[in-house]
Amino acid sequence: MNMINIKEYMQQLGVEARAASRLMARADTNARNQALLAIAAGIRRDKEALLAANRKDMDAARAAGMDAAMLDRLALSEKSIATMAEGLEQIATLADPIGEITDLKYRPSGIQIGKMRVPLGVIGIIYEARPNVTVDAAGLCIKSGNACVLRGGSEAIHCNQALAALVKEGLRTAGLPEAAVQVVETTDRAAVGELITMKEYVDVIVPRGGKGLIERISSEARIPVIKHLDGNCHVYVDDDADEAKALRILENAKTQRLGTCNTAESLLVARSVASAMLPKLAAMLTSKGIEIRGCAETQKLVPQAKAATEEDYYTEYLAAIISCKVVDGLDEAIEHINKYSSQHTEAIVTENYTKARRFLREVDSSSVMVNASTRFADGFEYGLGAEIGISTDKIHARGPVGLEGLTSQKYVVLGDGHVRG
Amino acid sequence: MNMINIKEYMQQLGVEARAASRLMARADTNARNQALLAIAAGIRRDKEALLAANRKDMDAARAAGMDAAMLDRLALSEKSIATMAEGLEQIATLADPIGEITDLKYRPSGIQIGKMRVPLGVIGIIYEARPNVTVDAAGLCIKSGNACVLRGGSEAIHCNQALAALVKEGLRTAGLPEAAVQVVETTDRAAVGELITMKEYVDVIVPRGGKGLIERISSEARIPVIKHLDGNCHVYVDDDADEAKALRILENAKTQRLGTCNTAESLLVARSVASAMLPKLAAMLTSKGIEIRGCAETQKLVPQAKAATEEDYYTEYLAAIISCKVVDGLDEAIEHINKYSSQHTEAIVTENYTKARRFLREVDSSSVMVNASTRFADGFEYGLGAEIGISTDKIHARGPVGLEGLTSQKYVVLGDGHVRG
Known part of the structure; x- marks a missing residue:
């Protein structure tokens, strides 16, 4: 794709993600959990195909001279595939964060005011080689009623596409929009540049990977970033x-x-x-x-x-x-x-x-x-069930970011014809 | 000041604000409330001097051809001065948000984990003519244990300096660092450019004013912005x-x-x-x-x-x-x-x-x-006690932003020699 095509392609992903996010926000708890379980079942069923896709990526990475540590992160095994499926099944068992109303109180004016937990909307996730992030991130976004656009490392493209197909199948099975989870199909870096600047279509960016990647994304993004730089x-x-x-x-x-x-x-x-x-x-x-x-x-x-x-x-x-x-x-x-x-x-x-x-x-x-x-300091150890990363930022979410970090709260006001005096 | 001097000047404000923020974060509830009450008392006491400073600003603004609506926002009166003082007294009566620990629970590993509400650190507030914002913003930041750097409209410079002196006096009276609230003394616009990019010293920017100001600041800031664009x-x-x-x-x-x-x-x-x-x-x-x-x-x-x-x-x-x-x-x-x-x-x-x-x-x-x-839709009507603005952003704070929007939560973990298995 050339630059113009990449821009159009990413904008199209954005439009579809925004539309899907509206449907996800109103999807009921059960449909979202069904999708997670269906994806997990698909992953278990298609284990061999996933391993084959991963072998293609591994061969290409070895040919390109990737170092042992990176190869290790790229590799899938029977065990790591089972772990991905279990992760989704665990997310399905977590309480639904969406729609929770807290602090609903009457005010002297007679209105009743509280806060409702709602999805952020569209999450853009940018990560490096590890294919399990595709599944973890998709699972957390589905559970929290968000849509997401995933941009994995180009090294894992075959595996990520195979996983994306399973995610879409699971969403379809549950009657949810396939566009709720989209994997960027091009490995062109310009796609990242678009993703982190499409304010209209993306509400927050979560970069995962080395410090270099995260610093670059933070400095170029025009959208809020939830990030983790260092662990000193x-x-x-x-x-x-x-x-x-x-x-x-x-x-x-x-x-x-x-x-x-x-x-x-x-x-x-x-x-x-x-x-x-x-x-x-x-x-x-x-x-x-x-x-x-x-x-x-x-x-x-x-x-x-x-x-x-x-x-x-x-x-x-x-x-x-x-x-x-x-x-x-x-x-x-x-x-x-x-x-x-x-x-x-x-x-x-x-x-x-x-x-x-x-x-x-x-x-x-x-x-x-x-x-x-x-x-x-870890999402599982803290009881969040799973984490999309650990934030060292101060606003929005600090520390391990689980489902709640992918949500926000809006105010709800209930009246009976009340007007302000 | 020339550009180099402005950079140095702003960096110096930043260094002092960061140091003051550490002291504010640990200051006890009583000291912060004392400061608020002392500032309110100073404002009531120095009513005449404030009106005189405001007259200087009004004269200059009229000479510069400022329109009636802007002049109206710039003007102080006996009543608006009393309202500023009352605002501070009200903030003093609000519950202290800082240090609140919630959701403290034992995990299967034996550790106890919860969240503690903490100040954000240093808040940069950029606003237009209205001098009451100086006092409201200072009050909310003091109460929430933050330091702040305030950059008001150049039209209100005399009045803001007079108010800043009263704020510093109040902080001193309560044994708190004067640098917890600093008013930018130069009216040069380059100072804003520095403020919104000094990542090391400023944790969040709150712009208040017209849409043009807010859009410009959002697009140029290298620090998270809590903002309110439109109310359609x-x-x-x-x-x-x-x-x-x-x-x-x-x-x-x-x-x-x-x-x-x-x-x-x-x-x-x-x-x-x-x-x-x-x-x-x-x-x-x-x-x-x-x-x-x-x-x-x-x-x-x-x-x-x-x-x-x-x-x-x-x-x-x-x-x-x-x-x-x-x-x-x-x-x-x-x-x-x-x-x-x-x-x-x-x-x-x-x-x-x-x-x-x-x-x-x-x-x-x-x-x-x-x-x-x-x-x-208003902080007072919602029972927040006061608001620093209304956020139309989705992350961190949505809707009227009161004390809680100027805080964050960190995780606290209590153990008895526990290690991870």
Whole structure:
């Protein structure tokens, strides 16, 4: 397609998505759940065809010299296909967020006023290689009464088209418009440029992928973006920390998985307990193969620690490295976190009630934790059922974004012929 | 100031606002309320000085040939000064939104998870002539634990500086940072350009004023904008409308005040009741001096109606004009509204339960009403206590934006050494 055709093509998707979003917003709970279950059934039934489509993508990616980590994200297996289907079945069991009316109260004027939860409308989702995002995102949008336009990585095009066909079949089975979920069929990058600027047809953009993709989309979008940039998460071991808890939490937060956004990337230790606890914490990290980059005080207590630069404290390593700093106490810890963190997830280890309360209130991150591992920052762990991403923005949705993040609230006013005085 | 100096000046405001926002976020409820009351007392005390500052602005505005409507908005009076002070006192009586923890529940993993309401951080507010916005906006930001940078119209500069001094005095009295409320001292437009792009220092922009200002700011901002563009509000008189209620509601919605954003600008009437009701509705409008622009069917029933163009149905007149269309019934009414309205406020007049429910669910506007005047769409009428504006956006805040719209929610996780399995 040339540029003009791409513009026309995307506008057409937009028109159809907007029309479908109206039908989705009024579709009943049962129809939306039926669609989810039908898609899940289709995925299980067409397992072999999906694996075949994925092999085409994998072959092309290997030929193009894609690295092992990307190939890993692109790959489907019998297990990952079953997981996609289960994900949809789980979303079907969640309570319907749409139409919920809350806070309905009478006002002195006699009107009754409340809020009704409604879909956002049309969600544009832009992501990289992982084909499971196609199914997860479609499932969350269908459940929340939205339409969506999905633009997956060009590497996964065959697989995404096969999944899109199953999604459309499921929508049809449930009597819902097929255009409620549309997969962009061109791999041309100009399609993304259109998607993120079609204000009339798209209400919000959710980019998922590497920081480069997300920064580019945020800066070019003319539509609100729900995004997650970095996960530079901190564990602060307070003066009043329980040593066993500190060891257990830090081990889990840093070493359970190195490459997730809720992995701890920086350790802060209060000076009064540093000489007692830091060597043990460091020994645990070293035994797990984690490189420590610390301040001068850290280096005195931990001979194996390298020197940390200013840049280290800003860094989300996603690797077997952690930065470390000895701090005065709670005040310096909070100040350090609010300066260097990416406002994702931070944890304090303390037995002190007042300091726990202050940490919760004063740390300006999307998740703040007391005596728990940062690894818990996740839609499933929080009971949201599924997540479309983790937002490090401050407006609309912060932290794991589940169904509610794909909705908004409008005011409903009930009267009996009331007029304003 | 030259461009470089303006950039430096605005960056400095930003740095100070960010630092102040940290202190405001942790300031206790009492200190924030004390500041509001101290500012109110200062305003009452310095009434004469404020009137004098306003006279300077008025003289300059008259000399510059400002029109009567703008002069009216710029003018202060003893009464409007008292109203400003009362507004602050009312905000002080509202419940503190900050720190509220909701939905705190245990998860199977053993962690307890909930949401805590927190300030957004730094709010940039850009507005035109009205000096009362300086006080209202400062009051809402102080109460909600935010810092703000206010950029009022250059016409009101003397008055805004006088008010800013009183705000700073009030903050000081309560032991809060003066930089929590900063008024941009330069009238150079480049300052706005800086304000709406300083991502590091400003979390959200609230533009208030004419459509031109708001469109320009929305398209140039690199920071999320909470905005209100148009108020093209509809009243739909259904087949099952009560005639007396229809007359009363339309009269109030259209004629109580012509220039407000929640004034009705378009009337839809179901065909089955058009011949019975439309002439009476039209006679009422005509008797109030309202010009009617209608479809062909309207013109048959209402001889005094002019022909409406397609453009009329999109128009927010803010004047003694209303557009009118006869529609098939509920389906066409909803379709028409979702196409032409600005998603602000729409009302149905009906006695039919099922159609009332459908209108509430399917009309995609920030306020949807049954048997009540669109004029109720207002923060005070809704019980929010005050509003910083009415949002026609879909994400974050829809409809009247009060204290809650200046806050966000972060997740809090409480554990006892819990780690993820």
